[in-house]
Amino acid sequence: MRKGEATREAILERAIGLASQVGLEGLTIGRLAEDLDLSKSGLFAHFRSKEALQIRTLERAAERFSQVVVRPALAEPRGEPRLRALFERWLRWPQAFRQPGGCIFVAAASELDDRPGPTRDCLVRLQREWLGVIATTVRGGQELGQLRADLDPQQLAHELYGIMLVHHHSSRLLRDPASGARTRAAFERLLADARNPS
Amino acid sequence: MRKGEATREAILERAIGLASQVGLEGLTIGRLAEDLDLSKSGLFAHFRSKEALQIRTLERAAERFSQVVVRPALAEPRGEPRLRALFERWLRWPQAFRQPGGCIFVAAASELDDRPGPTRDCLVRLQREWLGVIATTVRGGQELGQLRADLDPQQLAHELYGIMLVHHHSSRLLRDPASGARTRAAFERLLADARNPS
Numbered sequence: 001m002r003k004g005e006a007t008r009e010a011i012l013e014r015a016i017g018l019a020s021q022v023g024l025e026g027l028t029i030g031r032l033a034e035d036l037d038l039s040k041s042g043l044f045a046h047f048r049s050k051e052a053l054q055i056r057t058l059e060r061a062a063e064r065f066s067q068v069v070v071r072p073a074l075a076e077p078r079g080e081p082r083l084r085a086l087f088e089r090w091l092r093w094p095q096a097f098r099q100p101g102g103c104i105f106v107a108a109a110s111e112l113d114d115r116p117g118p119t120r121d122c123l124v125r126l127q128r129e130w131l132g133v134i135a136t137t138v139r140g141g142q143e144l145g146q147l148r149a150d151l152d153p154q155q156l157a158h159e160l161y162g163i164m165l166v167h168h169h170s171s172r173l174l175r176d177p178a179s180g181a182r183t184r185a186a187f188e189r190l191l192a193d194a195r196n197p198s
Numbered sequence: 199m200r201k202g203e204a205t206r207e208a209i210l211e212r213a214i215g216l217a218s219q220v221g222l223e224g225l226t227i228g229r230l231a232e233d234l235d236l237s238k239s240g241l242f243a244h245f246r247s248k249e250a251l252q253i254r255t256l257e258r259a260a261e262r263f264s265q266v267v268v269r270p271a272l273a274e275p276r277g278e279p280r281l282r283a284l285f286e287r288w289l290r291w292p293q294a295f296r297q298p299g300g301c302i303f304v305a306a307a308s309e310l311d312d313r314p315g316p317t318r319d320c321l322v323r324l325q326r327e328w329l330g331v332i333a334t335t336v337r338g339g340q341e342l343g344q345l346r347a348d349l350d351p352q353q354l355a356h357e358l359y360g361i362m363l364v365h366h367h368s369s370r371l372l373r374d375p376a377s378g379a380r381t382r383a384a385f386e387r388l389l390a391d392a393r394n395p396s
Contacts, residue, residue: 110309154380158381161367162363166356173311
């Protein structure tokens with residue numbers, strides 16, 4: 001039993017890295033079996049279908065994301081320091097958790113947007129949760145008087161995610177060495193506009 | 199000859215719409231032949247390989263993008279009006295040119311970022327050209343004194359593309375009805391910060 005669980009974990013960790021590169025559609029049981037040097041029938045014993053494998057991979061990635069991004073940020077003081085920690089940890093998360101193709105959620109987003117079904121539903125739920133974490137953090141900053149009370153927390157979450165998405169685009173597709181600096185400058189402008197004038 | 203060219207055009211138009219939905223990797227000669235009710239051998243006569251088909255599809259989409267987004271915007275006065283026209287026309291372009299899956303370039307970006315080769319090279323070139331059009335428009339606004347001289351035009355182009363990418367994400371994946379309003383609010387904030395204080 002414990003050995004079975006450990007194997008299952010190792011498979012999912014590898015599946016996350018592979019999906020970041022070839023997409024969730026490319027993440028077939030056959031491809032993963034080849035990659036892990038396991039038998040296809042062995043993998044079928046763990047995941048009965050490609051869809052189950054895709055969903056478990058997304059859910060596992062979300063657990064890891066929570067561990068390396070959200071929970072450590074929640075240990076920071078509320079408001080701006082926490083928002084900054086979420087942002088900086090998001091930037092590092094593909095490296096922090098072996099995703100050679102960059103953030104699996106960004107990669108999956110444009111892949112799944114036209115594919116109705118349980119995998120898409122799972123991704124939508126996870127992405128809404130992530131935007132919700134940002135919005136809640138903004139609300140904390142408003143309660144402390146750091147951020148303007150007239151700010152819409154969901155608007156700020158939307159714009160912050162845009163900064164993250166264009167970082168993915170410019171660093172991964174364009175391989176632009178200025179991407180990190182531009183992304184941080186955009187974040188500072190977002191924060192400067194959101195702060196209460198003191 | 200003219201009939202062959204017309205057929206080729208019709209094939210490419212359909213290929214753009216299909217690629218917006220299933221991605222460029224999903225755009226196989228077989229799938230496209232089925233979709234158009236043509237023979238595979240007929241399609242092979244037009245495009246010798248899947249790669250040639252992908253590249254011609256991207257290039258054809260760029261020509262259409264130029265027609266429905268860039269050239270009409272260049273007819274607007276320089277600076278802010280032109281920047282606004284680029285933005286508004288970008289938002290409408292998937293509808294203006296039958297892309298049921300949204301902007302083909304955004305869909306291709308995360309699909310191709312880990313696939314080195316001529317198709318990726320083509321996309322990178324086209325995306326750099328698009329960012330260049332935005333940066334040049336910003337420079338025009340600076341020359342007219344509308345936009346701050348200390349602004350980095352490439353920084354503004356980077357941030358504007360982030361606003362576009364998150365619009366694609368929130369409207370297509372999340373189906374968020376507030377996406378258009380949030381996207382326009384983000385654009386107005388970008389412009390407000392970029393304007394010369396009068």
